Amino acid sequence: MTKDKSKVFLFIDDEPVPIAELDTPIVFDLDTKKIADGEHVLTIVSQSPSGKEGIKKIQFTVANGPSIKVEGLKNKDLVDGTLSLMINAYDKGNQKSFLINGSETPQTIPFWIWIIIILFIGWAVYYEITSYNIQ
Structure with missing residues (x-):
């Protein structure tokens, strides 16, 4: 260990x-595949050559598992009766090639899109009817 460099200790x-346990400056690759999915805290403790210590905590969430999308039920919803749920789970692949199959979750069309479509069709029908009456 050289006495002119600070050391850092990384804790999960x-x-x-x-x-x-590393001498600074350093580039460190944190492999999140070795950490369970969920919320974690990375604690970095530094130690200067004079013996003084510093600390920094960084919160992060690991999500290496398949991504899960649910439509039809949101967090803390108040529900009653039978629910129709659309559930999809897909993996991110190996990050060197793009995985297309199953990577997109189909979604229902929002009600406001239906309202816009109905209004447009109504306007088009009205326009056609009034344009024939003018001639």
């Missing part, structure tokens, strides 16, 4: 053993 969540 409340683990007592650091995942890395």
Whole structure:
């Protein structure tokens, strides 16, 4: 260990053993595939050559598993009766090639789109009727 460089210790969540002990400056690749999906905290403890310490905490969420999309039920909805749910789960692939099959979740058309379509068709019919009366 050189005495003219600061050291950093990287901790995930409340683990007592650091995942890395590094001399600065350094570029570190954090492999999130080795961490469970969910919310985590990366704690970086620095130690200067003079012995002083600093700390920085960074919250992050790991989502390496398949992405899950649900239509028909939202978080904390108040529901009654039978619900029709559309559920899709798809993987991100290996990040070196794009995975098309199953990567898009089909969605229903929002009601405001239907209103715009109906208004447009109504206007078109009205325009056609009034344009024939003028001639």
